[in-house]
Amino acid sequence: MSQDTTLTIEALTGRVEEIFRKGGLNEVQAGAVARVIVAGERDACKSHGIYRIEGALRTVKAGKVKPDAIPELTVTEGSAIVKVNAKGGFANPAVELGVPALAERARACGLAALVINDCTHFSALWPEVEALTAQGLAGLVMCPSYSTVAPTGGNKPLLGTNPVAFGWPRPGKSPYVFDFATSVAARGEIELHRRAGKQLPEGWAIDAEGKPTTDPEAALAGAMLPFGGHKGSAIGTMVELLAGIMIGDLTSPEVLDYLGTTTLSPVHGELILAFSPEAFAAGRAGDPFARAEVLFEAIVGQGARLPSQRRYAARAKSQAEGITLTAAEMEQLDRLLALGLDAIA
Amino acid sequence: MSQDTTLTIEALTGRVEEIFRKGGLNEVQAGAVARVIVAGERDACKSHGIYRIEGALRTVKAGKVKPDAIPELTVTEGSAIVKVNAKGGFANPAVELGVPALAERARACGLAALVINDCTHFSALWPEVEALTAQGLAGLVMCPSYSTVAPTGGNKPLLGTNPVAFGWPRPGKSPYVFDFATSVAARGEIELHRRAGKQLPEGWAIDAEGKPTTDPEAALAGAMLPFGGHKGSAIGTMVELLAGIMIGDLTSPEVLDYLGTTTLSPVHGELILAFSPEAFAAGRAGDPFARAEVLFEAIVGQGARLPSQRRYAARAKSQAEGITLTAAEMEQLDRLLALGLDAIA
Incomplete structure (x- = not known):
C-alpha cells in the first residue's frame, strides 16, 4: 500500500487530459474525454475509469475516431x-x-x-x-x-x-x-470469467449452435443473452x-x-x-x-x-480524500504520457 | 361447438357499446371503452377482451369512475x-x-x-x-x-x-x-395457478416474510417480483x-x-x-x-x-371470419345488456 499514490480529482483530470493531448486529441476532445474517464475512476467504476484510456487511444491509432474533431x-x-x-x-x-x-x-x-x-x-x-x-x-x-x-x-x-x-x-x-x-451481463464479465478459468452462471450466454452454455470460451464464440x-x-x-x-x-x-x-x-x-x-x-x-x-x-x-448508491459513496470519498491509484496504474499513466500513441501495441 | 356464435367485429362492438350505455356510460365513454375491449377480443387477448366488461361496470357501480365524464x-x-x-x-x-x-x-x-x-x-x-x-x-x-x-x-x-x-x-x-x-408475471396468472392448484414457477413471487415462494396463496399474501x-x-x-x-x-x-x-x-x-x-x-x-x-x-x-405476431394473426382471422364467442359468453353479454349495473354482484 505504501506505493499507492493519491491525487485530487483535478490533478488526475489534468494528467489524463495531458495524456490525450499527447495522443493527438485537440483541446475539446481531450478535456471532455478526460472528465468522463476521471468521473468513472472517482466513482470507483473501474471498468469505465483510467482503464479506458488505452482503448480510446487504440481507437485513435486505428483511425476510427477523429482526434481533432470539433x-x-x-x-x-x-x-x-x-x-x-x-x-x-x-x-x-x-x-x-x-x-x-x-x-x-x-x-x-x-x-x-x-x-x-x-x-x-x-x-x-x-x-x-x-x-x-x-x-x-x-x-x-x-x-x-x-x-x-x-x-x-x-x-x-x-x-x-x-x-x-x-x-x-x-x-x-x-x-x-x-x-x-x-x-444479462457485460461482455467484459464473460472475458473475466474466461481469464479466471471460471464457469459462467446459467442464463448468461449461448454457444455457436445456440445452446445454453456456462463455458466462457463457448459463450464468446456464441452470443450473450x-x-x-x-x-x-x-x-x-x-x-x-x-x-x-x-x-x-x-x-x-x-x-x-x-x-x-x-x-x-x-x-x-x-x-x-x-x-x-x-x-x-x-x-x-x-x-x-x-x-x-x-x-x-x-x-x-x-x-x-436505490441504484447508484455505491457510486455516490465512492464519489464522496474521492472528493474528500482524493483518488488513490496503484503503482502499476501510475506507471501506466506515465508511460502513456511519455509515449502517446507509440505506447499502443 | 354448435352453440358458438360468430359476430362481425362491428356487430360485437355495437353490442358491447349498448351494454355500456345500459350501464350508464355516456356516448363518448361507451364507444371508446367498447372499441378497446373488442380490439382485445379480436386479437385473441382474452384477458383484455369481453371478460373486462364486468370489471369496468363494477368500477362504475362502486362509484370509482364517472360514467358521464367528458x-x-x-x-x-x-x-x-x-x-x-x-x-x-x-x-x-x-x-x-x-x-x-x-x-x-x-x-x-x-x-x-x-x-x-x-x-x-x-x-x-x-x-x-x-x-x-x-x-x-x-x-x-x-x-x-x-x-x-x-x-x-x-x-x-x-x-x-x-x-x-x-x-x-x-x-x-x-x-x-x-x-x-x-x-415477472401478471397478477391474474398467479390467481389462475391458485385456482388450478398449481405451484408457481421459481422467481415469480415472495411470501409475506419476503422469502421466495412457489405457493400461489403465499404469493398473493406476499408480493410479486x-x-x-x-x-x-x-x-x-x-x-x-x-x-x-x-x-x-x-x-x-x-x-x-x-x-x-x-x-x-x-x-x-x-x-x-x-x-x-x-x-x-x-x-x-x-x-x-x-x-x-x-x-x-x-x-x-x-x-x-417479433412480438405481437400471434395477436396480428388472430386479428386477420377475426377480420376475415368474425369473432366467435361461446354460448356462456353470449349469455353473459345478454345478461349484462338486460340488467345493466344490476348484473354486478
Missing part, C-alpha cells in the same frame, strides 16, 4: 430536437456542447431530445443523465453498441449490449440514477430502432461491420431525452420532487436499495 | 406536451381525444407527450401504441397500476405491474409492438416517477390507498410519448423505415420472433 450544434426553431454532429470525434464533447441547448428546449417545450450523430462512444451513460438531473430535469438515454447479443429465440449475435440509463433529480441529494446493459428474456430482448430492439435507425445512425450489426472488431470503441449515435417535471406537473396538486422522495423512502424503508 | 383537451402553444383530463372517466376516450393533437405536436416538434390525468385505466397499452404507429409515429407508453410488486431487495408490495409498451410503424405491415408488465431482477425493478420505479409523479397523478401505492382493493380498475394517469422518425432522421442517409425492415429480417431470419 462537434457542431444544430438547433431548429420550434423543434424539440437538438442535434450535435460529433464529426467523427468522441461523444463526450458533443454531449457537453448539446446539453445546455437540450435543457433550454426541455424547459421551453416540456420535453426535448438531444441526438448525437457520428460519434465514438465508450463511456457509461450516467454522466449524460447526471448532466440533466443537475439542471432539475429527468433524463432517459440510450445507445446501440456492437452485435454481441442474440434476440430471445435466436442463436446469433445481432443486438448490442444496448445500455439504457435514467435519472430523476433530487434537490439537495444525489439523483436517482440507473444505467445498465440490456444484456438479453436480460429478462423476451422483455429485455424487446427493449434492446427498441434501442436499435430509436437510438440507431430513427436518429439516422448505425445499428449494432452495422457498427460491427464497420469496425470489424469489438476491441475498438464503437462508432454510432446516441439519443438523450430530457423531461421538465415542472412543465409536466404544472397545474396539478403536489410537488413532484417532494412526492418522489416519499416513493424513495418507501423503497429504502423496506430494505431495498 | 374528457378535456389542453394544447399549449409552443409546448410539446398535450394534456387530456379524463375528468374521472375511463382513459380510452381521453386517449382518442388526445392522439390527433399529440400526432400534430410530434410532427411539428419532432417528439411530443400526451399526458392523461384523472382516468380509470384497465386496458392493454398496445391500442395507444398502435394509434401512433398508424400515423407513422413511434410511440412509448407507460402507466402505474396498484402496489403488488416488491422492489428488488425489498419484501412488500410497493410498485405496480407498471406496463411499458413501444411501437414502431411498418408501412404496409402490422407495426413492431411490444407491451408487457415490468413484473419485477422481471429481470434489479433492472426490471428500476424500470418499474421509472414508470412511477414519469407516469405517476411527474404528470401529477397517483403512484401505485396511492392508487391502492384510494381504492382499498385490487378488484376495481385502477385510477391514475398515463404517459404517451410520440416520436417522428422523419423529423429525427432528417438530413441523415437512409430511410428509417426501410432500415428497420433490415433489422426485423435479421431477427426473424435467425429464428427469433
Whole structure:
C-alpha cells in the first residue's frame, strides 16, 4: 500500500487530459474525454475509469475516431430536437456542447431530445443523465453498441449490449440514477470469467449452435443473452430502432461491420431525452420532487436499495480524500504520457 | 361447438357499446371503452377482451369512475406536451381525444407527450401504441397500476405491474409492438395457478416474510417480483416517477390507498410519448423505415420472433371470419345488456 499514490480529482483530470493531448486529441476532445474517464475512476467504476484510456487511444491509432474533431450544434426553431454532429470525434464533447441547448428546449417545450450523430462512444451513460438531473430535469438515454447479443429465440449475435440509463433529480441529494446493459451481463464479465478459468452462471450466454452454455470460451464464440428474456430482448430492439435507425445512425450489426472488431470503441449515435417535471406537473396538486422522495423512502424503508448508491459513496470519498491509484496504474499513466500513441501495441 | 356464435367485429362492438350505455356510460365513454375491449377480443387477448366488461361496470357501480365524464383537451402553444383530463372517466376516450393533437405536436416538434390525468385505466397499452404507429409515429407508453410488486431487495408490495409498451410503424405491415408488465408475471396468472392448484414457477413471487415462494396463496399474501431482477425493478420505479409523479397523478401505492382493493380498475394517469422518425432522421442517409425492415429480417431470419405476431394473426382471422364467442359468453353479454349495473354482484 505504501506505493499507492493519491491525487485530487483535478490533478488526475489534468494528467489524463495531458495524456490525450499527447495522443493527438485537440483541446475539446481531450478535456471532455478526460472528465468522463476521471468521473468513472472517482466513482470507483473501474471498468469505465483510467482503464479506458488505452482503448480510446487504440481507437485513435486505428483511425476510427477523429482526434481533432470539433462537434457542431444544430438547433431548429420550434423543434424539440437538438442535434450535435460529433464529426467523427468522441461523444463526450458533443454531449457537453448539446446539453445546455437540450435543457433550454426541455424547459421551453416540456420535453426535448438531444441526438448525437457520428460519434465514438465508450463511456457509461450516467454522466449524460447526471448532466440533466443537475439542471432539475429527468433524463432517459440510450445507445446501440456492437452485435454481441442474440434476440430471445435466436442463436446469433445481432443486438448490442444496448445500455439504457435514467435519472430523476433530487434537490439537495444525489439523483436517482440507473444505467445498465440490456444484456444479462457485460461482455467484459464473460472475458473475466474466461481469464479466471471460471464457469459462467446459467442464463448468461449461448454457444455457436445456440445452446445454453456456462463455458466462457463457448459463450464468446456464441452470443450473450438479453436480460429478462423476451422483455429485455424487446427493449434492446427498441434501442436499435430509436437510438440507431430513427436518429439516422448505425445499428449494432452495422457498427460491427464497420469496425470489424469489438476491441475498438464503437462508432454510432446516441439519443438523450430530457423531461421538465415542472412543465409536466404544472397545474396539478403536489410537488413532484417532494412526492418522489416519499416513493424513495418507501423503497429504502423496506430494505431495498436505490441504484447508484455505491457510486455516490465512492464519489464522496474521492472528493474528500482524493483518488488513490496503484503503482502499476501510475506507471501506466506515465508511460502513456511519455509515449502517446507509440505506447499502443 | 354448435352453440358458438360468430359476430362481425362491428356487430360485437355495437353490442358491447349498448351494454355500456345500459350501464350508464355516456356516448363518448361507451364507444371508446367498447372499441378497446373488442380490439382485445379480436386479437385473441382474452384477458383484455369481453371478460373486462364486468370489471369496468363494477368500477362504475362502486362509484370509482364517472360514467358521464367528458374528457378535456389542453394544447399549449409552443409546448410539446398535450394534456387530456379524463375528468374521472375511463382513459380510452381521453386517449382518442388526445392522439390527433399529440400526432400534430410530434410532427411539428419532432417528439411530443400526451399526458392523461384523472382516468380509470384497465386496458392493454398496445391500442395507444398502435394509434401512433398508424400515423407513422413511434410511440412509448407507460402507466402505474396498484402496489403488488416488491422492489428488488425489498419484501412488500410497493410498485405496480407498471406496463411499458413501444411501437414502431411498418408501412404496409402490422407495426413492431411490444407491451408487457415490468413484473415477472401478471397478477391474474398467479390467481389462475391458485385456482388450478398449481405451484408457481421459481422467481415469480415472495411470501409475506419476503422469502421466495412457489405457493400461489403465499404469493398473493406476499408480493410479486419485477422481471429481470434489479433492472426490471428500476424500470418499474421509472414508470412511477414519469407516469405517476411527474404528470401529477397517483403512484401505485396511492392508487391502492384510494381504492382499498385490487378488484376495481385502477385510477391514475398515463404517459404517451410520440416520436417522428422523419423529423429525427432528417438530413441523415437512409430511410428509417426501410432500415428497420433490415433489422426485423435479421431477427426473424435467425429464428427469433417479433412480438405481437400471434395477436396480428388472430386479428386477420377475426377480420376475415368474425369473432366467435361461446354460448356462456353470449349469455353473459345478454345478461349484462338486460340488467345493466344490476348484473354486478
